[in-house]
Amino acid sequence: MKILISDKMSNKVEDVLKSKSIDYDIKIGLEPNELKSIIDDYDGILIRSATKLTADILENCSNLKVIGRAGVGVDNVDLDIATKNKILVMNTPLGNLEATAELTVGLMFSLYRHIHNANASTHEGKWEKAKFMGTELKGKTLGIVGFGNIGQRVAEICKVIGMQILTNSNSASDEVLNSFGAKKVSTEELISSSDILSLHTKLNDQTKNMLNKESIATMKSSSVIINCARGGLINESDLKDALNNDVIAGAAIDVYETEPATENVMFGAKNLLLTPHLGASSKEAQSNVAIDVANQVADFLKENKIVNNVNSF
Known part of the structure; x- marks a missing residue:
């Protein structure tokens, strides 16, 4: 063989x-x-x-x-x-469970504390402390789409930080949810109630473009999206429009509809942190x-x- x-x-x-x-x-x-x-x-x-x-x-x-x-x-x-x-x-x-979960949480910190932007600014010799006033993760509501191995590890880390955990999982038992202090809600409530919406679900006919103009419009204006799962879960053009029009506060994207993403409609969007599919890159x-x-x-x-x-x- x-x-x-x-x-x-x-x-x-x-x-x-x-x-x-x-x-x-x-x-x-x-x-x-x-x-x-x-x-x-x-x-x-x-x-x-x-x-x-x-x-x-x-x-x-x-x-x-x-x-x-x-x-x-x-x-x-x-x-x-x-x-x-x-x-x-x-x-x-x-x-790659740990690597993807850690990248997800790292992106949360970077978005909330503007680490990536502050780094670039400081390298340019600027000293913009006031510009990069951040927000703490503790006490915020984390919505996890998909509560499998990676989603659960993200929940475990974020529970320690002091975040409130929501998920729309249909398969997670009450015992599993209780072990993470997580609450099960509808997908609609998850999207509208979360401060941070983190995607950890499969790409299929039901989840393709689940975040689009209509669903993103129901999110808090202060909320952010993180996708370390699969490209195609988010309508990329709709996300760019939402960011540029302050519908939401930011997003961090590690996966794309077409990879390698050497060209992408999202390039240049406001408050958008992009990484080249690093989820498993440890x-x-x-x-x-x-x-x-x-x-x-x-x-x-x-x-x-x-x-x-x-x-x-």
Whole structure:
């Protein structure tokens, strides 16, 4: 059996595959037609977010058995075609949990205390203390859209800070909510009541553009939005308009509809902090997801052990 690694990953992935006596090729940056021509030569493929496993690439696969996503989101994989062709798709939901949660909280601090803007100003030799008067997180209401592993870790950190936690989760039990001091409300109330609205949900037909002109208009004028989940949850043009017209006070965005976001409609918007999809970009997270995905795929191919699958057949 043989595995293709088509995205850049920690060297830990190679260590795991070698320890399990599984052959592999590393071919990064393949064009879609190149990937399509070779993918079915392999029993498994390990990807991050750069490789797009579209219907066109997967539709004729008969040998490929498993796709391992080093990370959480699998919107770069056509799950319908994968399932139709009996290709198991796995992700690694815990490997980048801490990194994404910490970035989320870091963005909260930066927005509320203007750290990013104050840094640039001070480098220019200015001394603008009054301009960068901030606001404290303690006592503010944090609305968490999606209360999975990352959403819960954000809640855990923010509870310690002294924030009030709301979520619209349909799946979180009362026991889980109580452990974080969180209150379950409707999505509409979550959006309108939160001082900080932080997105940690999947991108699907129900959540696509969930934050748009109409929903953002119901938010507090002092509120901010943070998205370290998936691009497409926010209508980017509507967000820019809302920021430029002071509908809300600010936003921090780490993910985009189209990546890499070397051009984007949001560029230049007021009070907008942008980062280049850094959610999982910690040394620890990169190592964790590489180890996890390599172990999961190897164990499936050798022992038919299924862990963290996102489809079934």
